[in-house]
Amino acid sequence: VEHLALFGDKGRALQLAAECDVPVMPATHGGASLEEIERFFDAQGDAGIVIKAVGGGGGRGMRVVRRREDLAEAYARCRSEASSAFGVDALYAERLVSRARHIEVQIAGDGQHVIALGERDCTLQRRFQKLVEIAPSPVLKPELRAEIIKAALRLARRVNYQSLGTFEFLVEESESGEQKRFVFIEANPRLQVEHTITEQVTGVDLVALQIGLASGRTLAELGLDPASPPQPRGYAIQVRVNAEMTDAQGLARPAFGRLELFEPPA
Numbered sequence: 001v002e003h004l005a006l007f008g009d010k011g012r013a014l015q016l017a018a019e020c021d022v023p024v025m026p027a028t029h030g031g032a033s034l035e036e037i038e039r040f041f042d043a044q045g046d047a048g049i050v051i052k053a054v055g056g057g058g059g060r061g062m063r064v065v066r067r068r069e070d071l072a073e074a075y076a077r078c079r080s081e082a083s084s085a086f087g088v089d090a091l092y093a094e095r096l097v098s099r100a101r102h103i104e105v106q107i108a109g110d111g112q113h114v115i116a117l118g119e120r121d122c123t124l125q126r127r128f129q130k131l132v133e134i135a136p137s138p139v140l141k142p143e144l145r146a147e148i149i150k151a152a153l154r155l156a157r158r159v160n161y162q163s164l165g166t167f168e169f170l171v172e173e174s175e176s177g178e179q180k181r182f183v184f185i186e187a188n189p190r191l192q193v194e195h196t197i198t199e200q201v202t203g204v205d206l207v208a209l210q211i212g213l214a215s216g217r218t219l220a221e222l223g224l225d226p227a228s229p230p231q232p233r234g235y236a237i238q239v240r241v242n243a244e245m246t247d248a249q250g251l252a253r254p255a256f257g258r259l260e261l262f263e264p265p266a
Helices: 002-008 010-020 035-045 068-086 143-156 195-202 206-214
Strands: 050-054 064-066 092-097 099-112 114-121 132-135 162-172 179-188 236-239 244-246 253-256
Touching: 002 010, 002 162, 002 179, 010 143, 010 179, 035 050, 035 068, 035 206, 050 068, 064 068, 064 253, 068 092, 099 143, 099 236, 114 143, 114 195, 132 195, 143 162, 143 179, 195 206, 195 236
Parallel strands: none
Antiparallel strands: 050 064, 050 092, 099 114, 099 162, 114 132, 132 236, 162 179, 244 253
16 A cells, blocks of 8 residues: 555655665656646746646546646646546646656565566657557667666665565757656556566566465565566567547547457458
């Protein structure tokens, strides 16, 4: 419950990261007012910002804002969405990164020891919804991979993490695709939809592992050596199939209805 409360509040999670010397994106505090976000926007120059829900996830309560005159409407919409989806309307803002890779690290802890079971690359998204996930990332530089995993472990160890969790990062890239620095953005103290690709490359049943940890068993008792966790072998890809339609402007929009026929590409 303690970890759910801590990492369920993105503002507190970012504060924890800063205390652990894990790089974070320039951001306001959680529960920022519109006036505070306006001042933060001005301080970012031409970068733009992202308004996010403190208790959010799945792209809800989230808006990219590149023009100051759009702030008030975006703030109101995010607050309404956040209240409806999460029961908490508190917001915060981060500096916008125009080009980045989205990397998440799979963590497991028993309250005393913590291990990392590799990372997933979730960069390909639409409307902040992940469409393709790959484990491990086929393009992440080895030295950045090691630093990101160390950062995730440092955060988890700081709170004596117990259960499964996903610690998420952005790796900023130049226009030519050169990977630069990374920053922590959030942690999800639960099993993610895309956990199956981590299972495929590590051979670890994450659902059984989560149940075992919840029952009070240690990683060692569950067959995992904290000093030598399983290393990924090969690659696994998960693709989400979304129901969409094309509007008059040629943009993809969510659609609904009954699926009558599905023919996956050969």
